[in-house]
Amino acid sequence: MASATAGAVPTGRQLSVPRWAWTLPPLAALGLAFLYPLALVVWQSVSPDSGGHDLSAYGQVLGSTVFREALLNTVVIAASATAGCLVLGFTLALVIAFVPFPGGRALSRVVDVFLAFPSFLITLALLFLYGTTGIVNGLWTQATGAANGPLDFLQTPWGVVLAEITYFTPFVMRPLLAAFERLDTAQIEAASSLGARAPRVVGRVILPEALPALAAGGSLVLVMCLNEFGIVLFTGAKGVTTLPMLVYGKAILDGDYPGACVVAVVSVVVSVALHTLYRAVVSRTLPASGGTRAAAR
């Protein structure tokens, strides 16, 4: 007995690393990869080219019309695209999961592949199809002899919204399809046998169960839309300046690094604020059952 106890002591000592020490490696990685660059951006935003440290760059940028338009564009485009993704994603996931049709399972796998595509690929495809010199307009001018085709929306904010909906919808569908797979189909059958038609079954049985997944997909898409750069750049939308585009313009084209950093800081604040607001709204609408509410967080 004594020898066993004596033998156990050194083993315990070897493993007695203070618990807080385990947090150091991830904290160091987080600090180096994320917090330090962020701190640099914030520092640069209060370091004007004229020297010293003040908030003059904030005054200049926040007071400009270009910034206010970019902020409005960013929020409107992101909110519209997120709403579109939620509606389209929920509908498509519903069809794939619950309406039996040949190739449904294969289509579900295509969604996974779609997630890996770069955003510019989708935008490029939309340009080929619906651009001013795209296939649809080409067919129209050939058929009618008109000088221009009817489609000229891709370079407007709505063109950007369409491209973002097309690209980001699978990000809503993936968690939804996973949630639908977990749904007990007996619940749907029970609802039907109780007299519920399809819209009531969707609204009262499927949707409440899918809300956590819908919330997760929606918040992801919202943040991604707020910071989307490639799609806006590729559509070449005239007059559609968003915050990421403004950062690019100020830093690369104008060489105004403090101004670019101010916009970047605002962009981060807007992203975090809108994301927090979205989560707050969603958690209020989630059903009160502990399991699903916990899953949404």
Added chain:
Amino acid sequence: MSVRFDRVSVSYGSQTVLDAFDLAVEPGEVMALLGPSGSGKTTALRAVAGFVTPASGRVLIGGRDVTALPPHKRGIGMVVQSYALFPHLRVDANVAFGLKARRTPRHETVERVARALEMTGMAAYARRYPRELSGGQQQRVAIARALAIRPEVLLLDEPLSALDAALRSAMLTELARLHRELPDLTILYVTHDQIEALTLADRVAVMDSARLKECGTPLDLHRSPGSEFTASFVGGANLLPVSVSGGTVRFADAELQLVAPGLTDADTATLCVRPHRVGLGDGPNALRGTLAEVQWRGATHRLVVDVAGHRVAADVTELRDPPAPGTPVTVHFAPQDAVLLTSGPVREVARG
């Protein structure tokens, strides 16, 4: 309301899961569909509910052909093994679901929900979520939800199989009480448990391999099974290979006396004797052999006797000094306790 299956067949691809199923359930009757897994009993139930579309045949409820009718128009209550309660709704909202779907006036909904919960003993749990209830309580809520819409047909698909033995027994009593309170309610009860079927059902439809094997009252099926399968599935049975020749039935060189009018000669037939009808010691139809196994079952002993290479089980009242395995013993049974089965292949079975 009556339910009738008119040669209903259901297939999944090339596999037939219900084959020309014919059955008529009378209004107010409790009909148990009893069979092993894959026998087609749940498929038959789902055909009534409208969740599977028959490849051929018709389903009639109250004389009306409902084969093409969607589930929400059939007016049927259904309770499944997993309860299928809506987890985001409280108990009262779960029970009110069907009434709201049918746009029942608000005051009537409240009244009927209260009545259904009271009937199932769940009135005190109305504001709970399903996850806050035990399995038995969830089952009661599922039954209350199905009854709230006042269906004329109630479908129960293995409703007790997720419960433990004590709770299952209590729920069986509850279901029997519910049916006494609602005598007009026609119940189709799917189970693989013979005790549930024998306890609750007015009639039992025995199913195997997608087909209806036999249908009758529990007593008839137990005392006079028509086939080897029914005999072994409805209660335990000794199924012994016998030969019939010149009006005489022989088993292992012993001539047996049976109450079986109009015996026709057959090289192979099966004799069914329930183990609890087999007695220890000398008597009519005595069979001598060697004791192969002794099992103590509390109130009874099961003795398995080897008679000329065939095993005969006897359930006897608990013995103070049971014989040891290997001891020569004699067992017997009364002529009226044996049933001669002349159809189906001979398969020696002694099931508990």
